[in-house]
Amino acid sequence: MSDISQSAIANLEKAGLGDILYKPEQKPYEERIASYWSLTAQLKPWAIIQPRTTKEVSKTLETLVNTTDCNFAIRSGGHMAWAGSNNIEAGITIDLGLMTTTTYNPETKIASIQPGSRWADVYTELEKHGVMVAGGREGLVGVGGLLTGGGKTFYTCRYGFACDQVINYEVVLADGSVVEANRETNPDLFLVLKGGSNNFGIVTRFDMTTFNARNIWDGNITFPKSATDTLVEAFVDFTKNLALNPDDHILAMWTILSQTKDHFITMVLTNLDGVENSKSLQKFLTAPGGQGNMTTTTVAKKLVDFLVPSGKHDTWFTLTFKLDARIIKKAAEVFESLASELKRQIPDGNFYISMVLQPLPTSFSRHSVARGGNMFGIERLQDDCVLLVAAVEVETPEISSQVGFPALKAAIAEIKSYARSLNSDIEFLYLNYCDGSQNPFSTYGKENIKKMKEAAAKYDPTGVFQTRVPGGFKISKV
Numbered sequence: 001m002s003d004i005s006q007s008a009i010a011n012l013e014k015a016g017l018g019d020i021l022y023k024p025e026q027k028p029y030e031e032r033i034a035s036y037w038s039l040t041a042q043l044k045p046w047a048i049i050q051p052r053t054t055k056e057v058s059k060t061l062e063t064l065v066n067t068t069d070c071n072f073a074i075r076s077g078g079h080m081a082w083a084g085s086n087n088i089e090a091g092i093t094i095d096l097g098l099m100t101t102t103t104y105n106p107e108t109k110i111a112s113i114q115p116g117s118r119w120a121d122v123y124t125e126l127e128k129h130g131v132m133v134a135g136g137r138e139g140l141v142g143v144g145g146l147l148t149g150g151g152k153t154f155y156t157c158r159y160g161f162a163c164d165q166v167i168n169y170e171v172v173l174a175d176g177s178v179v180e181a182n183r184e185t186n187p188d189l190f191l192v193l194k195g196g197s198n199n200f201g202i203v204t205r206f207d208m209t210t211f212n213a214r215n216i217w218d219g220n221i222t223f224p225k226s227a228t229d230t231l232v233e234a235f236v237d238f239t240k241n242l243a244l245n246p247d248d249h250i251l252a253m254w255t256i257l258s259q260t261k262d263h264f265i266t267m268v269l270t271n272l273d274g275v276e277n278s279k280s281l282q283k284f285l286t287a288p289g290g291q292g293n294m295t296t297t298t299v300a301k302k303l304v305d306f307l308v309p310s311g312k313h314d315t316w317f318t319l320t321f322k323l324d325a326r327i328i329k330k331a332a333e334v335f336e337s338l339a340s341e342l343k344r345q346i347p348d349g350n351f352y353i354s355m356v357l358q359p360l361p362t363s364f365s366r367h368s369v370a371r372g373g374n375m376f377g378i379e380r381l382q383d384d385c386v387l388l389v390a391a392v393e394v395e396t397p398e399i400s401s402q403v404g405f406p407a408l409k410a411a412i413a414e415i416k417s418y419a420r421s422l423n424s425d426i427e428f429l430y431l432n433y434c435d436g437s438q439n440p441f442s443t444y445g446k447e448n449i450k451k452m453k454e455a456a457a458k459y460d461p462t463g464v465f466q467t468r469v470p471g472g473f474k475i476s477k478v
Helices: 003-014 027-034 054-065 119-127 145-148 187-192 226-241 279-285 297-305 325-345 362-370 397-419 448-457 464-468
Strands: 047-049 072-075 092-095 102-105 112-113 168-171 178-181 204-211 216-223 248-257 260-270 289-295 313-323 351-360 386-396
Touching: 003 047, 003 054, 003 092, 027 047, 054 092, 054 168, 054 204, 054 464, 092 145, 102 119, 112 119, 119 145, 119 297, 145 204, 168 187, 178 187, 187 448, 216 226, 226 248, 226 260, 226 279, 226 325, 226 351, 248 279, 248 325, 260 279, 313 325, 313 397, 325 351, 325 386, 325 397, 351 397
Parallel strands: 047 092, 072 092
Antiparallel strands: 102 112, 112 204, 168 178, 168 204, 216 260, 216 289, 248 260, 248 351, 313 386, 351 386
C-alpha cells in the first residue's frame, strides 16, 4: 500500500472510526464491493468506511480532508453504472449504506430520509403511514444519488422532479461542519443541490413533502417490433396530452436479448389513482399483438419486483429531442442496427441492450418552477420533448470498453444527428442517465452554471469536492 493509503487508514482509526472501516480481504469489504449494481462500478478502493450517523460522516470527511493528497468517493445506493461515479481505486470510499432510516412526521407531513436508503424500502415504510413521496422508480436505486441528480419519478407529471419535493437538506461540508439548506437558510446551497450532484457536500438527510398514498393500476404489456408504428403514434399522443391528464405514467422500452434473439417492445403502464383501463392509456391497451397483465397494487409492492437486471458490465448514454414520431422511429431503426453490430462483434457472447423512451413535456418544468426551480434549466424548452436512455450490458470489461461503449456512443450520435437535421435536437442531458463521458452540467444553461460555481466556491472554498472527490460530474470542468 502507498504512504497515502496507510496514512488515511491510520488517521481514520485514530479518529475512532476503526469499527466501521473495512479493508481489502475483509468480508464486509468484499460484500460491499459485490453490492454495486453494475460490475463496471465495482472498483477496489484502499478501504471502505460506512458511517452510521451524520456525526460520523463529519468526522470521516474531516479526517480524509486533513490527510494530504487522499482522494475519496461517495456512495449512497451505488446504482450509477460508470466506473468512478460512486467508487474509487486510489482512495477511500465513503459508503452511506448504513444510513437507511426513513421517518414520517404526521403533524408536518414531512418525510425525513437518509441517503443510503433504497426506494423500495422508503415506500414500504411510508405506506405504513398512508403517505407517499415522489422518488425513484426502481427498487434498488439509492436515495442520495437520485435526489441530488434530479430524480425522474412516477409523479413528475403532477409534482415535478424528485428534487423539487425536497424542502430541506442536512449537509456535511468539506470542513466537517453540518448545515441545513432550505429556502430560508443557505438558500443558494438549497437550490444548487437540486440537480447539482456531489459538488457541494455530503447530504445526510433529505426532508421531503408527502401526499396521500393510493393504489396504482400497473403492469407490463409486451409487443412484437411490428407494433412500432402504432406504439410510437400512441406515445406521441400520450405525451401531447399529459399536461391535461396527469394521471398516468409510461415507459416505452425496446429490448433485445442476444441469447434468445428476441426483439420486443414493453410498455410499462401505470395509472397513479388505481383506475383500470384509464382513457389516456387506451391506445397502448388496445394496440394489436400485446401480451401482459395489469393489476392493482401499490408503489412499494411494484418496486419489490421492478428491478433492472444487474451483474453485467454496463454502458449508459442519454439524449433529449423534440417530440417527433420520425425521430422515435429513427431511434428504433438505429437500435436494430446496434443489435446487429453487437451480434457481429460478439458472435458467441451474451449481451443485453435496451432503449427506454419517456415523455418530457413542458408541463414538467412548470411544476418545477412552481416549487422554486432546480438546476436543469428545462424551463427554457418551448416544446414537448422525449428523454431517451439506452444501455448495453455485456459479460467482460474488455467487451464493454472495446465493443459496447463505442457502438452505443455511435448509435446515440446517429440519433442526435438525425434530430439535429430536423431542428429537433435538444441540449439537455439528464444527469442520472449520463455516461461519464457526457457533460450534463454544460446543458443546464449559463445562469445555472454560474449559480453552481458560486455555491461551490462559497461552501467548499478549498475545492475538496472538485479535486479530492474525482468521481461524478464536476461543475469546475464546465
